[in-house]
Amino acid sequence: MNRVDKLNKKQKTYMAHVKEFSVEEKLTSLVTLQKIESKLDEIHILKGELPMEVADLEDEIQGLNSRQLRIEEEINGVTDFIEQKKEAIKEAQALVKKYEKQSTNVKNNREFEAINKEIEMQQLEVKLAEKHIKDATDEIAEKAVALEKAKKNIAAKESVLNTKKGELEKIIVANEKEEKHFNKQAAEAREHVDNRLLTSYDKIRKSYRNGLAVVPVERDACGGCFYAIPPQKQSEIRQRKKVMICENCGRILVDEELNKGVTIS
Numbered sequence: 001m002n003r004v005d006k007l008n009k010k011q012k013t014y015m016a017h018v019k020e021f022s023v024e025e026k027l028t029s030l031v032t033l034q035k036i037e038s039k040l041d042e043i044h045i046l047k048g049e050l051p052m053e054v055a056d057l058e059d060e061i062q063g064l065n066s067r068q069l070r071i072e073e074e075i076n077g078v079t080d081f082i083e084q085k086k087e088a089i090k091e092a093q094a095l096v097k098k099y100e101k102q103s104t105n106v107k108n109n110r111e112f113e114a115i116n117k118e119i120e121m122q123q124l125e126v127k128l129a130e131k132h133i134k135d136a137t138d139e140i141a142e143k144a145v146a147l148e149k150a151k152k153n154i155a156a157k158e159s160v161l162n163t164k165k166g167e168l169e170k171i172i173v174a175n176e177k178e179e180k181h182f183n184k185q186a187a188e189a190r191e192h193v194d195n196r197l198l199t200s201y202d203k204i205r206k207s208y209r210n211g212l213a214v215v216p217v218e219r220d221a222c223g224g225c226f227y228a229i230p231p232q233k234q235s236e237i238r239q240r241k242k243v244m245i246c247e248n249c250g251r252i253l254v255d256e257e258l259n260k261g262v263t264i265s
Contacts, residue, residue, distance in 0.1 A: 024240040026194050027214075027254050030201060031262045033189040034214040039182045039264065041211045043175045050168040057161040061154060068150045075143050082136045085129040092122040092129070185264065197243065197252075204251055214252045216259035223259075225249035 099119045106112045204213035215223035227248035237244045238255045246253055
């Protein structure tokens with residue numbers, strides 16, 4: 001037997017072992033998955049907006065912390081500037097004393113005027129530095145108010161965050177076991193759903209806030225959008241010979257008996 005014949009034989013053997021699921025079995029698998037994931041949706045609804053609120057608060061607090069750090073760095077920068085100006089004042093005052101001492105030993109008016117100019121220049125430097133210090137001190141006062149406001153804001157947000165986290169933690173703990181149970185069931189159920197149907201199911205499910213992709217026909221209407229289903233189409237749905245779609249909302253339709261027959265625990 002050549003290589004091609006061996007490959008053909010393996011392929012035939014594989015195909016013989018692949019089970020071809022009926023439409024009814026495919027629909028049953030879909031209904032099972034839908035019911036499991038609807039249970040998970042109920043748990044997520046219990047959490048409500050809390051996960052998103054917690055994430056938003058954490059981001060907001062991170063931004064406020066960055067603002068606080070930036071203000072503190074700015075205050076430190078202005079404080080360093082004030083220290084530099086104080087040193088400049090000391091240097092200028094030292095020069096004034098030096099020039100005043102020299103003025104007692106001048107030999108002529110020209111030297112006296114030159115020394116006086118130097119003294120006036122240093123005195124102006126002192127006044128300018130003092131003005132810079134005053135302006136910088138006012139700036140620090142403003143930044144201190146902003147810093148205190150930022151700290152209070154952070155404390156308030158952290159208090160709310162801790163409350164929200166506590167609420168979320170209680171819900172998670174209360175439903176943790178059940179959620180794990182249904183997550184496991186959902187993973188197993190997905191393995192039994194036809195791949196093409198699963199792709200369609202996921203796409204439809206994402207299109208609706210209630211997550212319903214597979215719905216029963218109830219009181220002659222689609223269980224998702226309540227669009228009236230003609231008797232002939234209802235008959236085809238009950239036969240379970242092919243997958244039927246609601247013409248209005250695009251959801252997969254099943255008969256009420258099949259839907260009720262699928263239970264999960």
